[in-house]
Amino acid sequence: xxxxxxxxxxxxxxxxxxxxxxxxxxxxxxxxxxxxxxxxxxxxxxxxxxxxxxxxxxxxxxxxxxxxxxxxxxxxxxxxxxxxxxxxxxxxxxxxxxxxxxxxxxxxxxxxxxxx
Amino acid sequence: xxxxxxxxxxxxxxxxxxxxxxxxxxxxxxxxxxxxxxxxxxxxxxxxxxxxxxxxxxxxxxxxxxxxxxxxxxxxxxxxxxxxxxxxxxxxxxxxxxxxxxxxxxxxxxxxxx
Numbered sequence: 001x002x003x004x005x006x007x008x009x010x011x012x013x014x015x016x017x018x019x020x021x022x023x024x025x026x027x028x029x030x031x032x033x034x035x036x037x038x039x040x041x042x043x044x045x046x047x048x049x050x051x052x053x054x055x056x057x058x059x060x061x062x063x064x065x066x067x068x069x070x071x072x073x074x075x076x077x078x079x080x081x082x083x084x085x086x087x088x089x090x091x092x093x094x095x096x097x098x099x100x101x102x103x104x105x106x107x108x109x110x111x112x113x114x115x116x
Numbered sequence: 117x118x119x120x121x122x123x124x125x126x127x128x129x130x131x132x133x134x135x136x137x138x139x140x141x142x143x144x145x146x147x148x149x150x151x152x153x154x155x156x157x158x159x160x161x162x163x164x165x166x167x168x169x170x171x172x173x174x175x176x177x178x179x180x181x182x183x184x185x186x187x188x189x190x191x192x193x194x195x196x197x198x199x200x201x202x203x204x205x206x207x208x209x210x211x212x213x214x215x216x217x218x219x220x221x222x223x224x225x226x227x228x229x230x
Contacts, residue, residue: 032216043207043220044161091159099216104151107161 003027004096006108014116015086021079021111023094029074030096034105035067038091050077051099084115119143120210122221129198130229137193137224139208145169147213150184150191155223156204164206167191198228 003026011019023033032051036044048069050056056069066088068080077096081088091112095105121140129135141150152164165175167184175182179196195202208221 034217041225043222044218046217046219049217093159093161095218097216104149104163104166105216105218107153107163109158109160112159 004030004094004106004108006094006111008111009109010112010114012114012116013084016083017115019081019084019113021081021092021094021113023077023079023096023108025075025096025106028096028098030077030098031074032097032099033071033077034095034097035069035077035079036093036095038093038110040091044093047079081113084113086115089113089115119219120208120221122208122224124224125222126225126227128227128229131199132197133228135195135198135202135226135228137195137206137208137226139191139193139221141189141191141208141210143210143212145212149211151209151211151218152182152191152193153207153209153220154204155207161207164193195226198226200228200230202226203228 005024005026007022034049035047037047038044046059047062048056048058050069050071052071052074058064071077091110093110095107097105119142123138127135148169150167154162154164172184181194183192205223205225207223209218211218
């Protein structure tokens with residue numbers, strides 16, 4: 001089956017640091033990638049939709065200047081948490097798919113981000 | 117507005133018991149997809165099933181079965197003869213036609229005790 005690789009799986013850094021998370025589709029070309037955030041014991045909340053070659057579409061309440069998304073190729077999207085603070089600590093998970101392909105999205109294994 | 121409702125927050129059962137997870141959804145679209153995902157403690161999302169709105173046939177896959185009823189907007193999931201490895205959070209999700217985004221329910225934590 002299709003594989004989506006997310007890296008790093010776990011990161012701890014100091015407050016004020018910017019952190020980049022990568023999401024790669026390994027065996028297919030993903031026209032669309034999604035970024036979700038999940039707080040402990042809560043559901044996944046969509047942050048943004050990323051289409052290859054165009055600007056990401058952010059959900060209401062998500063700061064686009066805080067969470068920079070780049071989808072420069074059909075196999076790679078990156079989420080950069082800029083000037084991270086403890087409240088940004090969360091589980092971030094990406095998914096990738098081909099819009100209108102009649103195929104479900106494929107999820108990465110997630111990144112646990114801890115800001116000290 | 118909440119599109120997917122999973123009313124059960126936590127369910128605890130003893131091994132070999134059956135467990136049914138409820139999912140009620142809300143959409144105005146006639147074409148949509150419903151999903152179930154499993155999230156074990158390690159965190160990754162494991163895809164279990166996708167059902168489109170025009171296919172109301174129930175499905176069975178091993179110990180898993182799903183009951184889709186459009187009349188009640190429900191897509192319930194049953195684990196038969198539960199095992200400890202079934203312990204996880206289970207999410208129901210909805211994708212509306214043309215959108216491709218997933219709206220997740222709050223999740224149901226299933227704990228299976230030996």
